[in-house]
Amino acid sequence: MRVSARGERASIDIDGHPVGEQVAAYRIxxxxxxxxxxxxxxxxxxxxxxxxxxxxxxxxxxxxxxPRAAQFLAAIDPVELETAALARLDLDSGPHALxxxxxxxxxxxxxxx
Numbered sequence: 001m002r003v004s005a006r007g008e009r010a011s012i013d014i015d016g017h018p019v020g021e022q023v024a025a026y027r028i029x030x031x032x033x034x035x036x037x038x039x040x041x042x043x044x045x046x047x048x049x050x051x052x053x054x055x056x057x058x059x060x061x062x063x064x065x066x067p068r069a070a071q072f073l074a075a076i077d078p079v080e081l082e083t084a085a086l087a088r089l090d091l092d093s094g095p096h097a098l099x100x101x102x103x104x105x106x107x108x109x110x111x112x113x
Contacts, residue, residue, distance in 0.1 A: 001038055003028070072110060081105060 003026065004011040012020040024043040030036040041063075085091065085101040 073106075076106070076109075 002011075002013045010020065010026070011018065012023050012026065022043055023040055025041040027039040028036055029039075081102055084105045085098060088101045088105065090104065091097055091101045
């Protein structure tokens with residue numbers, strides 16, 4: 001497996017074949033004195049992909065986003081959220097407008113925007 005990362009983009013090859021479009025995420029870990037471990041998350045539209053090669057494979061289910069979402073929400077300053085939501089250009093005066101604006105703001109913060 002060869003991974004060439006540059007900024008937010010990565011080129012991933014297995015046995016010389018590009019597989020980057022089939023991969024949603026990957027993680028490489030290595031402890032001192034141990035071989036590296038690569039965890040590959042397949043993109044949903046490529047869940048039936050087959051690769052050949054020598055590897056120790058562990059099959060994992062979908063990652064539960066709950067703990068990370070809870071950690072993200074716990075770090076939100078309510079005053080900062082309300083201020084940002086009230087300053088949004090898409091805030092209207094309809095029912096639940098502030099809630100929609102806050103959810104949109106949280107979504108943007110979560111995606112790094």
